[in-house]
Amino acid sequence: MNSQASYLPSKVAILGPGLLGGSLLMALRQKLPGVHLRAWARRREAVAELEALELAEICSDDLAMVVEGADLVVICTPVRTMAVLGRQLAKLPLAKGAVVTDVGSVKAMVVAGMEEALSGSGFDFVGSHPMAGSERAGLEAARANLFEGQGCLITPTLFTTDRALGVVREFWRLMGCRLLEMGPEEHDRCVARISHMPHLAAAAVTLAAMQDDHSVRLCVGNGFRDTTRVASGNPDLWTGIVFENRDEVLHAVRAARDRFSDLVDILEKLDEDKMRQFLRESKVLRDLAAPNV
Amino acid sequence: MNSQASYLPSKVAILGPGLLGGSLLMALRQKLPGVHLRAWARRREAVAELEALELAEICSDDLAMVVEGADLVVICTPVRTMAVLGRQLAKLPLAKGAVVTDVGSVKAMVVAGMEEALSGSGFDFVGSHPMAGSERAGLEAARANLFEGQGCLITPTLFTTDRALGVVREFWRLMGCRLLEMGPEEHDRCVARISHMPHLAAAAVTLAAMQDDHSVRLCVGNGFRDTTRVASGNPDLWTGIVFENRDEVLHAVRAARDRFSDLVDILEKLDEDKMRQFLRESKVLRDLAAPNV
Numbered sequence: 377m378n379s380q381a382s383y384l385p386s387k388v389a390i391l392g393p394g395l396l397g398g399s400l401l402m403a404l405r406q407k408l409p410g411v412h413l414r415a416w417a418r419r420r421e422a423v424a425e426l427e428a429l430e431l432a433e434i435c436s437d438d439l440a441m442v443v444e445g446a447d448l449v450v451i452c453t454p455v456r457t458m459a460v461l462g463r464q465l466a467k468l469p470l471a472k473g474a475v476v477t478d479v480g481s482v483k484a485m486v487v488a489g490m491e492e493a494l495s496g497s498g499f500d501f502v503g504s505h506p507m508a509g510s511e512r513a514g515l516e517a518a519r520a521n522l523f524e525g526q527g528c529l530i531t532p533t534l535f536t537t538d539r540a541l542g543v544v545r546e547f548w549r550l551m552g553c554r555l556l557e558m559g560p561e562e563h564d565r566c567v568a569r570i571s572h573m574p575h576l577a578a579a580a581v582t583l584a585a586m587q588d589d590h591s592v593r594l595c596v597g598n599g600f601r602d603t604t605r606v607a608s609g610n611p612d613l614w615t616g617i618v619f620e621n622r623d624e625v626l627h628a629v630r631a632a633r634d635r636f637s638d639l640v641d642i643l644e645k646l647d648e649d650k651m652r653q654f655l656r657e658s659k660v661l662r663d664l665a666a667p668n669v
Numbered sequence: 670m671n672s673q674a675s676y677l678p679s680k681v682a683i684l685g686p687g688l689l690g691g692s693l694l695m696a697l698r699q700k701l702p703g704v705h706l707r708a709w710a711r712r713r714e715a716v717a718e719l720e721a722l723e724l725a726e727i728c729s730d731d732l733a734m735v736v737e738g739a740d741l742v743v744i745c746t747p748v749r750t751m752a753v754l755g756r757q758l759a760k761l762p763l764a765k766g767a768v769v770t771d772v773g774s775v776k777a778m779v780v781a782g783m784e785e786a787l788s789g790s791g792f793d794f795v796g797s798h799p800m801a802g803s804e805r806a807g808l809e810a811a812r813a814n815l816f817e818g819q820g821c822l823i824t825p826t827l828f829t830t831d832r833a834l835g836v837v838r839e840f841w842r843l844m845g846c847r848l849l850e851m852g853p854e855e856h857d858r859c860v861a862r863i864s865h866m867p868h869l870a871a872a873a874v875t876l877a878a879m880q881d882d883h884s885v886r887l888c889v890g891n892g893f894r895d896t897t898r899v900a901s902g903n904p905d906l907w908t909g910i911v912f913e914n915r916d917e918v919l920h921a922v923r924a925a926r927d928r929f930s931d932l933v934d935i936l937e938k939l940d941e942d943k944m945r946q947f948l949r950e951s952k953v954l955r956d957l958a959a960p961n962v
Binding site: 556570575580593619626634655659661662664 | 800801802819820822849856858859860862863864866867868869870871872873874875876877878879880882883884885886887888889890891892893894895896897898899900901902904905907908911912915918919921922923924925926927928929930931932933936937939941944945947948949950951952954955956957958959
């Protein structure tokens with residue numbers, strides 16, 4: 377038995393089994409056949425769906441029953457509900473010592489909220505953000521290999537214990553993720569630019585292309601399909617995400633608007649050299665960011 | 670022998686064998702084993718590369734030799750060189766009666782230029798635009814199935830003959846394309862919105878995300894990868910394309926800049942309802958445009 381194996385959890389509670397939570401249950405069942413799985417959902421219908429799919433030993437809307445004795449709790453609900461769940465967890469006397477993490481796309485407010493909520497409760501929190509979303513949502517889109525080969529950002533703070541960090545690292549490695557660690561604020565600055573703003577850009581491009589004439593859709597090719605794919609995401613979820621990270625998103629959206637103003641200017645002035653320079657610089661950066669196209 | 674078969678060409682000349690031209694040669698060889706293939710390239714090294722790959726019976730930088738006796742000529746050079754090639758074709762006495770088409774991403778200026786250049790020459794032109802580009806370019810990225818299942822826009826005008834239209838329709842169907850016909854101006858309006866502006870948007874998003882801090886690339890996930898994929902395209906080719914379609918592109922880029930200004934406004938005013946509405950409307954349009962994600 378090596379030291380790493382001691383970090384593998386034996387009882388895992390997944391709170392909020394949508395796309396991410398459902399995929400975690402499937403992956404855990406596959407990779408740790410002996411693990412004891414529990415799933416909590418707020419709605420009775422969601423619990424019934426979980427039971428029908430036999431994704432966990434215990435499926436319930438009773439939080440206390442689900443987390444009792446768990447050594448790892450993963451919160452997979454929308455970012456804005458996380459602090460509420462954290463405060464409910466803090467009141468439970470049943471799972472002291474469990475490591476708690478989450479899958480939220482925003483970290484500064486979530487981590488601060490969870491650390492405050494769980495302070496002194498015996499739960500041991502560290503935030504994480506697996507970069508494995510999809511424009512599809514819900515349990516019906518879940519799959520065991522969703523995390524395989526994807527990045528997972530882990531966001532420790534001064535309050536994070538070595539034990540929690542060790543458990544959470546080992547857990548995401550088991551899920552197949554490449555790990556990266558940074559503070560919650562640094563995380564939010566990065567994902568505002570690399571995920572949240574591009575999400576809003578996909579929506580803005582779709583509206584600008586189609587808003588006043590739907591017929592242009594007949595000409596859609598792979599370029600439009602890829603450029604706007606994320607605009608098919610859940611509008612309510614994403615409204616929550618961008619407002620939870622509002623300052624950094626605003627900064628990135630202003631930068632994008634300014635680049636569009638540059639483009640208008642370049643086209644108005646027929647400045648081909650500047651256009652070439654604009655496209656060259658962005659190609660260099662894009663090839664740097666995602667070399668395997 | 671059915672009436673359609675009579676439209677299939679027996680000698681095809683491909684001018685400019687990069688990604689699109691090279692893929693056409695490969696697809697033709699596969700689908701019409703008896704066809705006689707010719708390829709023209711401006712540069713000697715490109716001719717040598719063609720010869721090494723044995724993609725055509727005749728590979729040459731001598732335009733007259735390549736088009737002699739061809740019944741179909743497909744121009745696959747960058748859009749700005751097309752009219753020049755058209756004027757050179759018009760001077761050749763060797764291929765009268767051949768149908769000529771192109772693969773340009775811009776149509777109004779190309780079609781007008783070609784119709785003028787070939788007027789009275791005996792060549793019979795109709796424009797086409799297979800929506801099968803790629804962020805990769807050049808002969809080394811070519812493949813026989815590039816066009817399979819892709820849309821191809823054909824842009825007849827009042828000068829287009831039934832014969833030319835019949836030959837070109839049959840040709841792209843053979844390549845595996847879904848056909849759509851519209852006038853050159855209508856084409857340019859559509860692709861400015863659905864292809865050229867989204868291309869510039871991918872570049873603008875990349876610059877806004879990364880320009881002042883390359884380290885954010887560590888957080889790149891599938892969303893950024895897809896949203897910005899086309900920004901890896903060839904900067905010189907795309908500068909030519911957007912300036913050849915400058916008025917329509919400017920219109921679409923202004924619309925996109927205005928949507929970004931809306932986003933800045935929404936975030937500044939903390940108007941969550943408006944954000945939800947923005948994302949909902951774009952999701953409806955995006956799902957309408959590309960239902961199979």
